[in-house]
Structure formats: C-alpha cells, structure tokens
Amino acid sequence: MSGRPTYYVTTPIYYVNGEPHIGHAYTTIAADVLARFKRLEGCDVYFLTGTDEHGQKIARMAESQGKTPQEYVDGIVSSFKEMWQKLSISYDDFIRTTEERHKKVVQEVFQRLMEQGDIYLGNYEGWYCTPCESFWPEGQLNEGMCPDCNRPVEWVREESYFFRLSKYQQPLLDFFAENPEFLQPESRRHEMLNFIKSGLEDLCVSRTTFTWGVPVPKAPGHVVYVWLDALINYISALGVFSSDQELYEKFWPCDVHLVGKEIVRFHTVIWPAVLMALGLPLPKKVFGHGWWTVEGEKMSKSRGNVIDPGEIAAKYSADAVRYFLLREVPFGADGDFSHSAFVARVNSELANDLGNLLNRATAMINKFQKGMVLPPAEPTEHDEYLKTECIEGAKAVKAAMDKLAFHQALEQIWRGIDAANKYIENTAPWSLAKEGSGKLSTVLYNLAESLRIAAVLLVPFLPTLPGKIWEQLGLTIPLEEQTYKDACTWGLFPAETKINRGEPIFPRIEEEEDETEVDAAPIEEAKLPENLISIEDFAKVDLRVGQIVAAEKVEGADRLLCLKVDLGSGQRQIVAGIAKYYKPEELVGKLVVVVANLKPAKLRGIVSEGMLLAASTDNKKQLTLLTVDSSMPAGSKIS
Ligand code: ME8
Secondary structure, eight states, X not given: OOOSOEEEEEEEEEEOSSOOOHHHHHHHHHHHHHHHHHHHTTOEXXXXXXXXXXXXXXXXXXXXXXXXXXXXXXHHHHHHHHHHHHTTXXXXXXXXXXXXXXXXXXXXXXXXXXXXXXXXXXXXXXXXXXXXXXEEOGGGOBTTBOTTTOOBOEEEXXXXXXXXXGGGHHHHHHHHHHOTXXXXXXXXXXXXXXXXXXXXXXXXXXESSXXXXXXXTTOTTOEEOHHHHHHTHHHHTTTTTXXXXXXXXXXXXXXXXXXXXXXXXXXXIIHHHHHHHHTOOOOSOEEEEOXXXXXXXEOOTTTTOOOOHHHHHHHHOHHHHHHHHHHHSOTTSOEEEOHHXXXXXXXXXXXXXXXXXXXXXXXXXXXXXXXXXOOOOSOOTTHHHHHHHHHHHHHHHXXXXXXXXXXXXXXXXXXXXXXXXXXXXXXXXXXXXXXXXXXXHHHHHHHHHXXXXXXXXXXXXXXXXXXXXXXXXXXXXXXXXXXXXXXXXXXXXXXXXEOOOOSOSSOOOOOXXXXXXXXXXXXXXXXXXXXXXXXXXXXXXXXXXXXXXXXXXXTTEXXXXXXXXXOSSSEEEEEESOTTTOOHHHHTTOEEEEETTOOOEEETTEEEOOEEOEEEOTTSSOEEEOBOOTTSOTTOEEO
16 A cells, blocks of 8 residues: 555536537546646545436437437447547546446445435425426426426426435534535535525435336336436445445545536535435535636537537647636636637737747757756846746645636746746846856756746646657656656756757647638728728737736826836836826736837836827826726737
C-alpha cells in the first residue's frame, strides 16, 4: 500500500438517450482537470465516469430506432467513449449500469434494505414524468406539466416498493448541520436545506410498467427505479460488497461528486439517505455546477443548437475547448457558450498571452544567445516582481482548486504569464543585447523559468500545449514526472539548456468568412458629404479594451490623472484629462476603450502612450469614459 493521500472524484453517469454534448463535456472536463491536478500534487487518484442505461426513456428510444435496448445503448456508449478520448479525459474507470458488476450491487443493496425494513411494498399512484423518470406531487405541477421539463405528465398507479426516506429527514438535517462544506456552492445548500425541512416523503423505488432495468430480487415484474440504480454506481464501480473490496476500502467515501445543479437533490438527499440506511460513510462533498446555454438560448435538440464538443475540439483543439469552458465562468454559475466569446478568449489568452510569450522568449534566446538558456548573471530591478507573481500565483492555484474555482486557478497561472509579458517590456532585452549588458542572460533565464512553471501548472488543464512548451524550451526531464511542488519552486530551469524554437504553439483563430465585408460595387462619390472617411482610414485606429490597474493624480496639474492600463500584451502609461470627473480609486478595475497606436506624447513632462475614449457634453460639464462589459478580456480588439 502506498502512503500517498487518496482522491476519488466522479461525474454523473450520463443518460444514453442522445449523443454527448457540451454540458456532459463540461462536468467531465472539470472532473478530469481536478483528477490531473490531484495527480500532480502526488495523490493516488481514482476518477470515475460512466453511463446510465436503464429506464423507460431509453427503452422507448431504442424501440423508435428498431433496436434492442442493449444494441442501442452499446452504440451511444461508444460515442461517449470516443468523445472522452477526443477531449483527453483520463478516467480510471467507466461504469455502465448494464454491467453485471453493477447490477449485482444494486440487487444486493435492494435486498439488504428490504431485509432491514428500509424498503417495503406499497401502492403508488401519482403524476409521473417519463422523460425525467420522476413522480411529482400535484401541487408542484406547472399547469399540469412537469415542473422540470414542462412536458405532459401521466397518471400512474402501480404496486411498488418504497424506500423510507421520511425516516432520514432528521439525520439528513443533522448531517448538513455538522458538515457545512458538504454541498457547494453555498446557495445550493440553502435550497436543499429548505427542501429537506419542507418534509420528505417515502420514495417509490421500483417500477412495473416496463422491464428495461435491474430486476428487484424475488419480485418478478418489478425493476429498480432508475435513480436508485444510477446512484449506486459510485460504489459498485469500487467493488463494494464483492470478494475484492480493495478499491472500495481505499477510495470510499469519495472526495467529491461533481454534478449539474438540476440533480443536486438526488445526490444530497436520496443518496446520503440510502448510504445512511446501508451504514456506509457519506461522500465528503457534492458540487452542483451551473448550466450552459448556447448563444443565449437553452440547448435543445429541437432548437438544433446542441454543441458537439468533439467537433470544436477537432476544429480548434481540445486545449481551446477545455480552457474556454473552465475559464469563462465560475464553476457554480451558469454560462453562455458563444462562438465570438470562445474565439476572443482563446485568441487573447492562449494565442497572445501564452503563445506569444513563448515565441518572443525563444526568438530572443535564439538571436541573442545562440539558442542557449544561460545561467542568470547580473540581476535587474524587475526580477523580484516576476518571481513573486509566478510563485505566489502557483501557490494560490491549490487553494483555488480545492474550492473547485477553476477560473481562479487559471487566473493565478496567468499572473505569472502576464508578469512575464510585462517583464519583457520593462527590461527590453533587445536594448540589453545592444549594450552587451550582463542582465541579458538573467532576463532570458527568468523568462524560460516562468514558462517552465506555467507549463507544469497547465498540465491538468491543457492536454497538448504544456508538452509543446516543454519541447521548445529544450527541457529533457519528462514533463509527466513534474510535480506541483516543482511549479511552486523558482530556479529549477537547468541552465545551459539548448532550446528548440518551433512553430507558434497556438496560432490565432482567424475566421474564414466575414459577412460584414464591404461589397466591391462603388457608391456614387459625388453624392456623399465631404467629411466622410473610408473604412481603411478608420481601420488605422487600433482600438483595444484596456483595464485600468492603477490611477493617481499628477502633481501640479488639476485636470490630469496618470493611469496604468493593461492592454493584454503589456501595460501602458496614459495621462488623461479626467481628474474633475473621476477619483483615482474609482477607476481601478474599469475596462475602457484605448487608442493603442497613438504616437506617444508628453503632458506636464509625463509620457502618455495612448488615449482613452470618453463621451462629454459640449460644455464639458459631464464626461464619462466609454467602458466595456466584463466579459471582454483586456487586449480585445474593437472594430
Ligand atoms: O441526469 N450545462 O444524466 P444526464 C451544464 N443519468 N451541464 C450539463 C448540461 C448543461 N446544459 N446538460 C447536461 C442524468 N449537463 C443522470 C445522472 S448520476 C447518478 C445520474 C451535465 O445525461 C451535468 O453534469 O441528463 C448534468 O448533471 C448531467 O450532464 C446530466 O446528464
């Protein structure tokens, strides 16, 4: 037995009633990133995903395609497995509810609960939603429709087995009180507590209206309710109750079940109650993440807007898909997948910030040091800043990952990357080379070092870019052997390394077709007003989104403020005549519009490297800076 800490992470097991889509990919990518991060930290990880294959919905789907349920599910399961391969998902096990190893455990659970009286035979009648496999109390129906999917419900009456969920109401409330971290994010916890407090009814856990399910032991005609069947996957995959329980003993209770917000109730009420009844430990955490819409609309087959993540991965790379999904929105919040946001973000952050950094660093190492990373010589005044941003950022990644704040973890990795880009501007290695300065080798070493750190930290997130960075930096120690500790330690880059400069690792996505392009047919010039400019004239102005990172008054000038503005590729100093309208502290953090290609000018002796756009009344009594909403990263082009 190894003494390493263990970590068990799961995704929901997905219904096989359709092809995998971006929502399934989201949870699975998050679980994969977490699993890979925990491996980087040195944990012994078990990462489980799989498919939920029983139930009436699936039987009907198979029938509509003229297949047996087994033939039908086998086909879709292959699509899921292929998708996970395209997205570089490193699961340790893939459980299918139609597998013998699973069915045996479901029957064992049922049998045990029956014997101890936690499952009993009764009668059920009620409103049933077939697509959701759920019964609904009359009062919860939405004008006669299912409150979840808004489709018609059916009145169903059957002899059924019931699980004594009501008995576990108080134990569940006690458990929630003793384990405030159990359900996250916090908002979902309140929702669930209210649900439990409102009273739990016993749960119908068998069906007689169809046969595609796990047979209830010794009760012909009954199959196990699909949700009870499905939840048990988390322990059946570990071999619970079998002769070989080694995995179960090693990994249960699981560290986190990742689920979408709509199935939190099943995971934090029914599942814990079943485990309590079995006398088994409860999961340490359930995280209910948000939902994705597509271009502002709910994703659905009928709308035809279901995104195939495999297709975008094939077109733009799995790195881009994984990066966008985890960087775009906090894990607990809802998000929108829009093509323009996807392209803007990966271009700005993967192509510009990261790709260009590597490109510039390796170009300079080639040009100024014949392709060798040399030991640092004379220090520069900017070294400490770079080192601090890289190392503090790296150390903060763990705290962010432990909170499942993937977007924050990436932000922390970008602290180092942004600092390295600024470091190039601040140290101007081309001038150091011209002067023959001893600082040159320090600067180039530090750049290589910050790229090494970024590559290791990005291993959990991106399947190919870290390896490409590693290769171009000429590092020969295997990337797979790197640890999180290595990423938190400055100075491990082996000096005297020969780099292998290569192609840009993430070329910008240039969209093929621009429907806004001007038609060639000319408009009669004579009829146009004289003060018009051509689109080419306008295009000369390079407008960019900038984020104000610092602002201060200019001494001796009442109207002026001196600002530091982050333009994605580096910082600019801009002097603006806005002191009458804004206090310096109000400005920090604002996303503004910057004329980025204005010739530098001096105002009161201070260099200003650009201009901010603002709207003002004719008498200048009022003035407002043009701002951009927070979804646009600094550096985005405005056109
Ligand atoms: O519920 N945005 O399976 P399922 C984000 N079989 N995530 C989404 C999403 C979206 N638009 N759509 C789906 C089931 N998901 C059961 C689970 S577990 C014991 C049984 C993700 O195929 C999200 O993780 O309907 C959600 O919980 C899951 O897919 C639902 O998958």
